[in-house]
Amino acid sequence: MGQLCKPKIIPHLGEPLDTAVALLQHHRDEDYYGYELGDVWYIGIRSYASLVIGPDGTNATWTRQDGQRQAKIADSSLNDISRSFISEFSASGRIFGQVGFNYTAHTSGQAYIPGQWPLLSLMVPFIQVVISRESIILQSFDESQTMGPLNFLQNYRNGGPADLGPNRYPPVDILTNPDEYKVRVAKSILEIKKGKYTTAVPSRIVNLPQRVDMLATLLHGRQANTPARTFTFSHLGIQATGFSPEIVLSIENQVASTDALAGTRLWTEENCGSIANPLLNDPKEVFEHVIAVRGAIRRLTRLCSPDTISVKRFMSIMPRGNVQHIFSRVTGCLLPGKDGWDSIRSNITVPGVPSQRNMEAIQTFEPTPRDLYGGAVLMLDGTNLFEATLAIRTVFQDKSCQWLQAGAGITEHSNPEREFVETCEKLASVAPYLVAECTS
Template sequence: MARLAGSGLFDDYVVYERPDSYTFAGGTLGEVVLDAGTVRTRWPGVPAGSRPWSGHPADALREAFAAAPLPAWNAYGWIAFEFAASRPSGRLAHLVVPRAEVRVEGGRARVTASDPAEAEQIAKLLAGAEGPPPGAPSPVDVRVGAGAYKPRVAEAVADIEAGRYQKVIVSRRLDVPFPVDVVSTYVRGRGANTPARSFLLDLGGFQATGFSPEVLASVDAAGRVMTQPLAGTRAFGAGHDADERTRRELETDPKEIFEHAVSVRTSQDELSRVCEPGSVHVTGFMTVKERGSVQHLGSSVSGTLAPGRSAWDALTALFPGVTASGIPKPEAIEAITRLDEPRGLYAGAVLALSHDGALDSALVLRALYNEDGRAWLRAGAGIVLGSTPDREYEETCEKLSSIAPHVVPLP
């Protein structure tokens, strides 16, 4: 995947990893770009279009892809956290139908491309000798910014004590003080992480790579839908004895258990709005999931979409992820607009969707972002009654450590 991304064959690309499979989507055959108030589309054989939209942004995307003049398609891209804002601003989504697609499963690659010459170039690249190894990382110091972050946690706790909401995720941005090799960072970071999904993308000059700890929404062509809320966090990777101790803390801490339980209940309620009655259920409740430098309490919530419902309805119901926004969501999102600066892709989603109704989306956390020569990281902590600024700041450090040690500078 890194060899394809770094080859220079494609200006735009998305790499998306699911269990036992990688997909590389290169170039642009079709494109949908959603900004606040405007949706722009490009399709083969059709003049590029731009029109205003209103209502829910997911409906604007649904309509744009329904009009695609293609008998079959797969699309890849991202949606921003502000996709869920009551008054959205900035870029909300960027999705492409690729010119070329490479799927790797079981050690075998399958190449599909609209241009046979491009397919041949890709095949040669895949068959060729491996390039040089990725550069050496330059670890980014995560223990900065406490003075700005802790007062915002205290403000959120005061809001919760006043009954304004039950939970909110307060995040902090960490600027990287040097230009970054995003592709090499993906290789280094993936080798050190155990994500539910991973991704690497460059769309319109915006680059990002990350190691998502949880699935936001996965819908198959038959309408089976699953989400995987993770909430409750402790450090991981300090050695067997230390990891066992923090695991026991995680499984018995009332604050962590409450944070997880209310997140699972919210996911159940959200899926129940779009699924057949009685089909929503929880499996693997409060199982510990090891994700790089942290371990989480995790559960899976699944169901079957009701007749007339689609993957877009599931995405609308579940977005933004409860574990990256809060409870109740409307009040938490409003608080985030006060407590955080605009998030963009952080706590949004990278997704893959298809003409047959399937959709798979990763919650964007543990990621690096790069645009206009500036790179940054971001992490947050779930604030509930009983949270303390010191512990929540420490949690952001633990999460940032999933990627901060693996950032590779440009040579």
């Protein structure tokens, strides 16, 4: 296993977003990850090593510089396989990855219909870059490989924002198939009233007519959104760019936190910070949020000392692009010997749906298996940092298709028409900022 070379540091006075997009654009034909945390962009370029678990969770592929190995893993723990891979590369800087929605079902022994994307993938990047407002830090496993991006960044520094062309994407019909979705919502409400679930989150897919330029979309979309985290990746033929409103799990310095973000309305300046905000006075939205907070507390009790768990900023209003949500953050101190993998499977779930019924609910209320939607994008840094952000408000793309996806939280008080409108409001945080991939 190689070691990262001594970092190279250059001053930076530009916008981190512009520089990150320009650098990724320069390396767009290679595997890459980009992850925004705070006002800092963490970039990984080219795969030095990777772990990929197939869609049905029974096959693993390890790729390193000396070759590739595949194996059946039907009797193995995915969490332990992930830990082993991360431990092997613990001195190799940041590791990026994605965890599909079906990960929870597989690791808890539930039946599920596999999607097309990996259940889990992790990538150790060959070149690692950190872009802040003050500096750019570059490292790689081969110092000579740092020179390409270093020279590009030095030449780019005074070049201004990346020129990625106009927003030329064909109009996207986010109102497509309303009746089909409303029927599923009505079915969800009926099942909830029967006592089978407390809530449900059926989603709907909007297929896109042509391929998406993910990096131009990142630039345009991030300028118009206020996400908790932003991410983009292209790895092994699958791509996603997202403006995530919600942290699934963040662990830093032995303190874990997770967001409860439920209750949604269009964002307006009127009453935005007032207790008279209609969102805070809507019983259905408040009930949905309380369920989410209760679920977040329950999930952290598997990871943290119970007497350290607390709720912060309870039921505050959080703007996320064109919509606003009711927001609370739940935190706690890690128990000895615990890590993010002890909790990640229970954090990728539908709030209010008992874990053993999670996939049953999804298969009941959705016609198409989920892939990454509702899963998480990861950034890990040894034992110091575990970041998992929710993969929603995201555009997805693989070799055969591209799509948007949005859902709404359903309770017994829901109205199918209103829930359809809510999905449209969420889709509108991404759809207007799509940029078409150039075909020339």
